[in-house]
Amino acid sequence: MAATAGRPAGKVSWQNAVRDLRLWLLLLTAVLTLVNGYLIFMVAPTDAVLGHVQRIFYIHVPVSILSFLGFLVCALAGIGYLIRRTERWDRVAHASAEVGVVFVTLALVTGMIWARPVWNAWWQWEPRLTTTLILWFIYVAYLMIRQYAPTPQQGRTWSAVVGIIGFVDVPIVYYSVQWWQSIHPRQVIGPEAAEGSLEPIMAQILVFSLIATLALFAYLMLERVGLRGIEDRLSQLRREGNTN
Amino acid sequence: MELLRGALTVAWKDVRLELRSREVIASALVFGLIVVVVFNFGLNRSPGSLEPVAPGLLWVAYAFIGVLAMNRAFTRELENGGMDGLLLAPVSRDAVFLGKMLGSLAFMLVIEAILLPVFAVMLDLPTLSPALGLVILLATVGFATVGTFFSGIAVQTRSREILLPILFFPVVVPVIIAAVEASALALQSGPMTGVWTRWLPLLIVFDALYLVICPWIFGYVFEG
Numbered sequence: 001m002a003a004t005a006g007r008p009a010g011k012v013s014w015q016n017a018v019r020d021l022r023l024w025l026l027l028l029t030a031v032l033t034l035v036n037g038y039l040i041f042m043v044a045p046t047d048a049v050l051g052h053v054q055r056i057f058y059i060h061v062p063v064s065i066l067s068f069l070g071f072l073v074c075a076l077a078g079i080g081y082l083i084r085r086t087e088r089w090d091r092v093a094h095a096s097a098e099v100g101v102v103f104v105t106l107a108l109v110t111g112m113i114w115a116r117p118v119w120n121a122w123w124q125w126e127p128r129l130t131t132t133l134i135l136w137f138i139y140v141a142y143l144m145i146r147q148y149a150p151t152p153q154q155g156r157t158w159s160a161v162v163g164i165i166g167f168v169d170v171p172i173v174y175y176s177v178q179w180w181q182s183i184h185p186r187q188v189i190g191p192e193a194a195e196g197s198l199e200p201i202m203a204q205i206l207v208f209s210l211i212a213t214l215a216l217f218a219y220l221m222l223e224r225v226g227l228r229g230i231e232d233r234l235s236q237l238r239r240e241g242n243t244n
Numbered sequence: 245m246e247l248l249r250g251a252l253t254v255a256w257k258d259v260r261l262e263l264r265s266r267e268v269i270a271s272a273l274v275f276g277l278i279v280v281v282v283f284n285f286g287l288n289r290s291p292g293s294l295e296p297v298a299p300g301l302l303w304v305a306y307a308f309i310g311v312l313a314m315n316r317a318f319t320r321e322l323e324n325g326g327m328d329g330l331l332l333a334p335v336s337r338d339a340v341f342l343g344k345m346l347g348s349l350a351f352m353l354v355i356e357a358i359l360l361p362v363f364a365v366m367l368d369l370p371t372l373s374p375a376l377g378l379v380i381l382l383a384t385v386g387f388a389t390v391g392t393f394f395s396g397i398a399v400q401t402r403s404r405e406i407l408l409p410i411l412f413f414p415v416v417v418p419v420i421i422a423a424v425e426a427s428a429l430a431l432q433s434g435p436m437t438g439v440w441t442r443w444l445p446l447l448i449v450f451d452a453l454y455l456v457i458c459p460w461i462f463g464y465v466f467e468g
Binding site for chain 1: 397402407410411413415446453457458461465467
């Protein structure tokens with residue numbers, strides 16, 4: 001271990017473990033995604049009414065659900081940061097917000113691709129779409145506030161509070177199809193799903209796709225948290241360089 | 245009780261400032277009228293056909309006025325070290341938040357009360373019902389709560405005028421949606437059961453939610 005001489009061994013092995021985990025997770029995500037693609041296009045039955053376009057549902061539903069998870073993690077990590085005041089909580093919150101924005105963007109885009117042939121319009125101003133777009137705006141504002149804050153310290157605190165208050169919109173998006181007469185299809189999985197709203201084979205493939213997307217989510221989170229750590233280290237070195 | 249007294253002191257300070265300068269209410273009133281005029285050109289409809297969109301216009305105008313009033317809530321304190329005085333005042337941050345929120349709420353309610361008859365004439369709103377008054381009151385509580393909270397953040401940045409709407413509107417949208425829907429029902433002639441059973445409970449839930457969350461995390465806004 002000549003290359004790492006002068007550093008505590010425990011820290012190095014912990015970093016190595018994370019790097020290994022990241023690689024394994026990447027491999028797992030790749031395999032799951034390939035299998036998922038095969039299941040969606042070769043195994044899943046063609047929808048009797050909607051045809052092939054319905055297959056986008058196996059991507060659309062998981063990315064929507066995982067964007068919710070991202071924002072939940074963001075709100076919880078924000079609370080964690082406000083209590084503990086450690087960088088690690090903020091890194092997790094920042095990463096989960098970014099990954100959440102990517103996933104909710106994917107949810108909006110895949111939804112629009114589905115809506116074009118089915119509703120004959122890319123976009124409808126109906127409750128679920130509108131509230132999802134609002135969700136996107138909230139977390140874009142979350143990322144912007146980090147840039148606009150006068151000091152990084154304020155950026156971390158403010159984004160934490162925006163992440164907490166912004167999470168209020170997530171249950172609204174989920175329940176919007178019940179509260180308002182929405183043309184968006186109802187929940188097919190989760191606590192509000194109706195019994196038998198999905199063919200068993202379709203439900204199984206959806207669950208598989210959810211697992212594959214979860215692996216992707218975990219991988220992106222790990223990668224982004226690590227990158228933020230490097231960014232923090234770089235800016236710290238820059239500051240030290242400036243003062244010397 | 246301590247909290248309420250501190251809050252009322254802060255609110256009364258703002259009200260007294262406003263009574264002497266009249267800068268928020270006067271400018272917001274004129275601005276509100278301009279919004280209605282711009283709508284008129286933008287929609288280019290005959291007055292009679294405005295009825296379906298009238299509740300929406302009302303709330304877009306109120307939302308714009310709200311963001312204008314909210315911007316002033318804390319920028320007022322930037323002069324002569326007012327912010328330091330406010331933060332060093334021997335009251336809790338909850339009291340500061342509540343006081344600022346009550347002040348903004350009072351301003352907005354006054355502006356809305358003056359503009360409502362004007363809108364009723366210009367937009368040809370069919371009726372002015374007590375239900376509509378209740379809807380406006382509840383929605384404005386939500387507006388003032390979320391607006392005061394984000395105003396506290398935005399005022400500390402350089403780009404405060406643009407940051408406030410970016411933060412404020414997405415979060416307050418549930419309140420706006422509920423307010424528009426409830427107003428539409430309240431303005432309809434006929435039974436108003438829909439207002440009471442669907443949208444008012446939702447408005448109350450959002451108000452309560454924001455009234456709990458915002459003071460709780462407001463203390464973190466002014467640190468560092």
